[in-house]
Amino acid sequence: MAEDDLRTSTWVASGVDGLPSGLRIRRCRLTVVAGPDAGLARDFEAHVIRVGARRGADLVLTDGKVSRTHFEIRLDPQGYRLRDLESTNGTFVSGLRVADVYVPPGASIYLGDSRLRFDPLDDTVEVALSSADRFGDMVGRSVLMRELFARLAAVAPTDATVLVTGETGTGKELVADAIHEHSPRKGGPFVVFDCGAIPANLMESEAFGHERGAFTGATAAHAGAFERADGGTLFLDEIGELPLEMQPKLLRALERKEIRRVGGAKTLQVNIRVVAATNRDLAVEVNKGRFREDLYYRLAVAHLAVPPLRERREDIPLLVEHILAGLPGGRERGPRAETIELMKRHEWPGNVRELRNMLERAVLFQQPGREPSVIAPAPEARDFAPAAGARDAAAEVRAPIDPTVPFKVAKQELIDEFERRYVRALLERHGGNVSAAARAAGIDRMSIHKMLNRLGMDRETTD
Numbered sequence: 390m391a392e393d394d395l396r397t398s399t400w401v402a403s404g405v406d407g408l409p410s411g412l413r414i415r416r417c418r419l420t421v422v423a424g425p426d427a428g429l430a431r432d433f434e435a436h437v438i439r440v441g442a443r444r445g446a447d448l449v450l451t452d453g454k455v456s457r458t459h460f461e462i463r464l465d466p467q468g469y470r471l472r473d474l475e476s477t478n479g480t481f482v483s484g485l486r487v488a489d490v491y492v493p494p495g496a497s498i499y500l501g502d503s504r505l506r507f508d509p510l511d512d513t514v515e516v517a518l519s520s521a522d523r524f525g526d527m528v529g530r531s532v533l534m535r536e537l538f539a540r541l542a543a544v545a546p547t548d549a550t551v552l553v554t555g556e557t558g559t560g561k562e563l564v565a566d567a568i569h570e571h572s573p574r575k576g577g578p579f580v581v582f583d584c585g586a587i588p589a590n591l592m593e594s595e596a597f598g599h600e601r602g603a604f605t606g607a608t609a610a611h612a613g614a615f616e617r618a619d620g621g622t623l624f625l626d627e628i629g630e631l632p633l634e635m636q637p638k639l640l641r642a643l644e645r646k647e648i649r650r651v652g653g654a655k656t657l658q659v660n661i662r663v664v665a666a667t668n669r670d671l672a673v674e675v676n677k678g679r680f681r682e683d684l685y686y687r688l689a690v691a692h693l694a695v696p697p698l699r700e701r702r703e704d705i706p707l708l709v710e711h712i713l714a715g716l717p718g719g720r721e722r723g724p725r726a727e728t729i730e731l732m733k734r735h736e737w738p739g740n741v742r743e744l745r746n747m748l749e750r751a752v753l754f755q756q757p758g759r760e761p762s763v764i765a766p767a768p769e770a771r772d773f774a775p776a777a778g779a780r781d782a783a784a785e786v787r788a789p790i791d792p793t794v795p796f797k798v799a800k801q802e803l804i805d806e807f808e809r810r811y812v813r814a815l816l817e818r819h820g821g822n823v824s825a826a827a828r829a830a831g832i833d834r835m836s837i838h839k840m841l842n843r844l845g846m847d848r849e850t851t852d
Contacts, residue, residue, distance in 0.1 A: 395494040395509040398464035398547050400435075401532050409711055412516040412532055414464055414510050415688060424503030434514040438462045438671070440505070445686045454501030459681060462507065467491060469507065471498065472635040475673045496541050525567025527560055528711045537564075537693065544691045545571035550643070552628075553666040555695030558742030561666040562626065562835035564695060568664055569622040577621025581838040585627035588816075592635050594651050597642070603652025614842075615648045618661045626839075628688065629669030633679065640684045663688070675816035685712040698744065705732050708741060712748050716826075733751045787818040809844050812837065 398415050417438065420430040431448050431465070432760060441458035450459075456476035459498040463470045463578045468491045474478040480487055480498040492498070498505045509606040519538035522530045529535065545568045553561045569579045586623060587595050594603070625631075631639065642648050647658050665688045674680035706729055713719030724732070736813075737743050744838030812826075840846075 395511075396468055398469050398509065399466055411518055413513045414516055414535060415513050416465070417462070417469075418508045418510055419448050420506045421450070422497070422504045422506050424501070431726065432510065436464050438464075440500070441474075441718060442670075443682060445682075445689075448505075450501075450503055452501040452503045455503065455597070456676050458676060459500050461500070461672075462492070468508070469494075469496075471496075474670065475676055476500070477676070484551075521705065523711075525570055526563050527567060528707050529701060530707060531696075531704045533696040533701050534704060537695065540693060541567060541571070543566065544693070546573065547691075548572075548662050550662070550688055550690040551664045552671075552690075552692050553695060554670075554692065555662065555666075555668065556697045556740055557668045558740035559695040559697055560741050560840075561668075561695055562624075563833065564693060565622075565624045565664040565666060566835055569624075569662075572622070572662065574621050574662055578618055579622050579624065579838065580614050581624045581626055581835070581842045583626045583839060583842060586628035586839075589632045591634075592632060593638060596639070597648045597650055598653075599651035600653045603650070607652070610650070613648070613650065613834035615642060615659050615661065616650075616657060620657045620661075622664060623665060624838075625665040625688075626643060628665040628668060629667035629671060629680065631680075633681070636681045636684050640681065640687055643684075643687055698740045702733045705729065705744070708744060709748065712745050713752070716749060717750050724751075762763070776784040791822075805844060808840055809846065812840055812844070814844065836851045 395415075398417075399412060401410075401412050414434060414436060416434045418430060418431055418432050419438065419440065421427050429448075429450075433447060435447070437447070438457055439446045439461045440450065440455075441460075442450055442452065442455040443457040446458055454477075456474070456478070458474050459476045460471060460473045460480045463472065470489070471480070471482065471487065472489045473487060478501055482490060482492055482496055492507060494509045496506070496507045500509060516536055517539045518532065518535040519542060520535075521538060522528060522535070524538040524541050527534070527538075529538075541564065547589045551565075551568060553564045555561050566579065569575065580598060584592075593609065594607075594613065596613050596615060596618050598611050599607050601610050610778070625639075642659075643663060646660065647656050649656050671680050671685045671689070675682045675685050698708075709723065709729065709732070712721055732744075739746070778796055815826045815830055819829060823837050824834055825838050830837070
């Protein structure tokens, strides 16, 4: 049995109807064998164990040569995966400096002037799995996703600040949206603040607002994202891109739940819940001095990690069905079983976003009577004619060409104008309701929120 083999770190219990009934995680012990903290021992029962010199680490060492968060051991189906978090002095196993390696039971780990011994224990703990195969707009029958759904169901009804991590395209935005929709704040606003899309010189104004005359071009007062999110949820997307000089101001706003507009004298109280997302490892960013440690711990009150698609390939058939159901004519155009098997062997570096894009492209370019090729590159644009609606929308935004304007600027202005007209017409058709508009347009709700925020139209909606 897996329980008797200490090399096995996690395993699933058999269930009914092909669905696992639970996930078991082996308890582990880290013992400091040598160094300033010799004799210190801690037992853990978690997927991830982090060791470092600052609060927030699971095992805190006083060794001055140990980085704030030095390394982590992650329990996965393959064993015990040790990863150095770009520490200053490195992590060593068997005399070799390691970056990412699976360690055996009883391994000695060297960091700074300390030596640790890693020992898996005989006993285990069971992790709850959701009985559902979806949560919000996310779907999945895999153990990883059902574990995530169970954690979401526990975290969403609270008011805790949540940090969502995961690779680009895994669906972090959908996690944030689901948290809002399953919280007592559901009736309040859901405001997206994209830290990676706002110029540094406008960051404070966009976050906290400004008064008229606060700076050149401030011709009217402006309510920032914090103020607009009052009574609801503020989603800080790409939080790892936040400039270092803006981080203490954000920390102060989060801790005091109050803001002051740029150029203003009055302090405004805000009743918000914060969900932040990033594809960066913020522990590494803290070690490198690119992210404030106190802000990191303030955001990571609850931490949810979204798994990459390559780690949950068994979800691909359900994802394909779910995505195609939201595309015009998609239900009738599903790929054959052999195509699904081919998709399961693909690495999907762009994760679910890549899968969605391939399916959308396949449906768009499908020839009558042929199955869409979801892995092959899309045909060139010259091989198809735009639909009548697209021609009409494009015609509305045609403008005289000014060759004195740089190409990229002219192109972006045209795209922005098209998106502004399209989204405004879409929202008018659906009474300003973003959810209804997203369903009608065949795109996810978060995409519309980001578009509205970028175009300065986010006060034209209801949720």
